[in-house]
Amino acid sequence: MNRAWTWGAPAAVLLLAAVLRLWNLGNPHSLVFDETFYVKDAWTLWNNGYETTWGDGADEKFNAGVTDGFTTDPSYVVHPQLGKWLIALGMAAVGAQDSFGWRIGVAIAGILIVLLVMLIAKRLFGSTLLAVIAGILMAIDGHAIVLSRVSLLDNFVTLFTLAGFGLILLDRQRNLPRLQAWMARKRAGLSEEDDGPTWGPTMWGRPYLILAGLAFGLACSVKWSGLYFLAAFALYVVVMDALDRRRVGLPFWFSAAVLKQAPATFVLMFPIAAVTYVSSWFGWISTRGGYYRDIVTAESGTRWTGLFSWVPDWFQSLWAYHVSAYGFHVGLTTPHSYQANPLSWLIMWRPTSMFYQGATNGDAGCTFDSCSSAITALANPLIWWGGTAAVIYLVYRLVRYREWKVGFILMGMVAGYVPWLMYLNRTVFQFYGIIYEPYMILALTFALGIILGKETDTPERKTTGIAIVTCFGILTVLLSIFFYPLWTGMQIPYWYWHIHMWLPSWI
Structure with missing residues (x-):
């Protein structure tokens, strides 16, 4: 029974994560949000070795299955190539005409994230129960589900x-x-080291x-x-x-x-x-047509001189490309209707709408007065807000008790969230927060473990803790069921979509 629990419960959580991410993954069969960049770039990368441009009406043609409308002219991109190679692998395996193939790479990454969260929680807390709780929270959260069903790069960054x-x-x-x-050997005179x-x-x-x-x-x-x-x-x-x-x-x-x-x-x-x-960058390096690939040559007069004159031209060109891309990143201020100031991310003030399509009765299968199909990177509110509260609690606990496990979890939050506070005036989005969500989940799991109590607690204390965590779990699962249609593009009545808009800023 112990082996069945130790291995069976995490396996069941992983299966749940897979179902929530893979079910009807190809819906909608159209490029949504920034898939227009990453999916098409991935396909040209697979075919040309570097990202290239497309002709007019590329999105409509790509959606219709015409996937060879790319040119050999280089496209200016500002992200490295690995994430797009991983997207391209799925397209090559399933077919570029199949929207399931566009997204299978990020879906697999999302499933692996759930697995890693459980493995880390088990190692960190020494409890299968807490590992399963952490895995369930990650598996059923809408923010994590959406980022595993839309072909963007952020899930891969989160995984690695x-x-x-x-x-x-x-x-x-x-x-x-x-x-x-080592110290014990040194004190016992068994070490030959002389330092x-x-x-x-x-x-x-x-x-x-x-x-x-x-x-x-x-x-x-x-x-x-x-x-x-x-x-x-x-x-x-x-x-x-x-x-x-x-x-x-x-x-x-x-x-x-x-x-x-x-x-x-x-x-x-x-x-x-x-x-x-x-x-x-092997694709860009091994080919000749990439953007800025030959900007530095002996004839151009832009080669480095002096101490670094020996550096190969391809590396100097790559460096010039990075300088240009960095300028783009720090200077991006193009207004967007769903941009979100990083100060608001922890309270989920402006979640990103990836896709929305309205319909009226008789249109596109709508059987109500009006219908909505939406993909919104909206987290399960109980998980996200509970995770934020748990992070704040862990900050207090670190100051009060100086526990290394608490500090370790918070370091994940520091690395994933704090740097974005340098870009308060840049165009950024709430969904970037997927990179620190696993550490919010670990913080929330730690807090739930405190509520559950210790083996030495009184039976009354244990019963109260179990009751609180059980109620929290039931409410969390019900909320995920309630929000799931908005995470997967299911067609629903407009009124049902609207009752999910708890804050005016979510619309």
């Missing part, structure tokens, strides 16, 4: 950054015992850090926002190394972490991330 987060956790739980064992117990060893044997660097490099290869996770968790590792050295009794713990271990951490994480990122 979450993988890096999990690998940092594995390193964290492995490194302290190794440091304690004394004042600094401690340089910990090179940390394979999980290398893999974390790879994961964060893959995230950067989809969107540059992955770089925030690489920087944040490299800093986190240095800080925790310092605290671990202090915990085992090393006198010069701070200088050892900063001057001795930090350079090693940099070598373990950053080179592999950089190589991974540059490698993700």
